[in-house]
Amino acid sequence: MGATNKNTDMIKLQVIGNLGKDCVVNNVNGKNVINFSVAHTEKYRDAQGQQKDKTIWVECAYWTDRTGIAPYLKKGTQVYAEGAPDIRTYTTGDGRPGSSLSLRVMSVQLLGAKGEGQGSDGQGSYNQPSYGQAQPSASRNVTANDITEPLDDLPF
Numbered sequence: 001m002g003a004t005n006k007n008t009d010m011i012k013l014q015v016i017g018n019l020g021k022d023c024v025v026n027n028v029n030g031k032n033v034i035n036f037s038v039a040h041t042e043k044y045r046d047a048q049g050q051q052k053d054k055t056i057w058v059e060c061a062y063w064t065d066r067t068g069i070a071p072y073l074k075k076g077t078q079v080y081a082e083g084a085p086d087i088r089t090y091t092t093g094d095g096r097p098g099s100s101l102s103l104r105v106m107s108v109q110l111l112g113a114k115g116e117g118q119g120s121d122g123q124g125s126y127n128q129p130s131y132g133q134a135q136p137s138a139s140r141n142v143t144a145n146d147i148t149e150p151l152d153d154l155p156f
Helices: 067-072
Strands: 013-019 024-028 031-045 051-063 077-091 097-113
Touching: 013 051, 013 097, 031 067, 031 077, 051 077, 067 097
Parallel strands: 051 097
Antiparallel strands: 013 031, 013 077, 024 031, 031 051, 077 097
């Protein structure tokens, strides 16, 4: 007979957007989690031909011991994040039901700061932060795994 696969089902969510505020690093039951929110805005035209914007916020939780990326996850920074999606439901302060899209992040890449290198169409090339190098590297994406600074060398 065939080999048994433990987990063959998977849903993966990928998001590119800008951070709405600086990330927060928390310690939950001895494990580090970096929490941040990513806004993705799509432009479209309604039935009357009016230009509209629709923004979707994704609440991200990145469980990792490699928290060296946290100082670079600042408001306005454009990131690419991927992982497993989840829908959280809650009750609002006035008693109405609410929901939010959340992401259990498996990887995150810094793409740049909002407006950095953008043309009139919002597209452009982005430079990466230098991470202690003499010159920033504009030709490669920086991931959390590329940051090798020690955990106790964080500025907070």
